[in-house]
Amino acid sequence: MKLRFTTFLFILFLFTGPSLLVNTAAAQNLRIKDYNNNGWYMYFGDxxxxxKWGVHTELQVRRFNVLKDPQQLLIRTGINYNMTPDAMFTLGYGFIETHPYGDYPAASTFPEQRIYQQLQLKGSLGRIGLTHRYRLEQRWVKPAGADDYTYLNRARYFLKATLPLAGSSLEAKEPYLAAYDEVFVGFGENVKQNVFDQNRLYFALGFKFSDAASAEVGYLNQIVQKANGVVFEHNHTLQLGLTYNLDFR
Known part of the structure; x- marks a missing residue:
């Protein structure tokens, strides 16, 4: 998949636009910054x-103060449909449990349930491997102390680049560098203040053990706008991720 000039400009905006959006909003309103150090420990498998058909499995254990305290538990699964070797559609479900953390915590632990639709495309730009992911989420969140769930819509765009360190292409038993940015945008009548929901910028060192397995250790800079539109979390996050894809054919 060759990258056209317009796509390049869109990628450039992706990596610079969120910070401009946040800075513009900050100039208009009083913002409170909440700095946290977190650790996310993750497993992914397709x-x-x-x-044509497959199953997605995912488990993320997220900790506040890197490891000490609970932050969030995320369990996600889905049905994959491989349209081509480089294009995959997923319909799935996720359960998330969020704990109080930071200087502006929730009143208590609260649950969230999601349904999501996702299109993932793979391509390359020279030696750099690219993954585009477009995701729509229908979210049912039960805030701390609430009797009922609140329904929310969110769109996400994810772009990841991988650079092999041992040759012109990434092969088994070779290291690589990885980077991604993901933008979250809320929409619908219940979104209120946080149309800009969050942005995640990530850099990592990875190792491909085999065609089925790889691992990454990296740093995630996460900016989250809380529902009140005033508090912005700036989360410095250690990420440890394992990907292991089984083939049952």
Whole structure:
């Protein structure tokens, strides 16, 4: 998949636009910054059942103060449909449990349930491997102390680049560098203040053990606008991720 000039400009905006958006908003309103140090420990797997169909599995244990205190538990699964070798559609479900953390915590632990639709595209730009991910989420969040769930809509765009360190392409038993940016935008009548929901910028060192397995250790800079539109979290996050894809064909 070759990258055209317009796509390049969009990628440039992706990496610079969120910070401009946040800075513009900050100039208009009083903002409170909440700085946190977190650790996210993650497993991902896309398991093929046939040439076209497969299953997605995912578990993320997120900790506040890097490891000491609970922050969030995320369990996500889905059904994959491989349209081409480089294009995959997923329909899935996620359960998230969020704990109080930071200087402006929630009143108590609260749950969230999601349904999501996702299109993932793979390509390259020279030696750099690219992954685009477009995701729509329908979210049911039960805030601390509330009797009922609140329904929210959110769109996400994710762009990841990988650079092999041992050759012109990434092969098994080789290291690589990785970087991604993901923008979250809320929409719908219940979004209120945080149309800009969050942005995640990530850099990592990875190792590809085999065609099925890889691991990454990296740093995530996460900016989150809380629902009140006033508090902005600036989360410095250690990420440890394992990907292991099983083939049941």
């Amino acid at each position: 398991h093929k059942l046939s040439d």
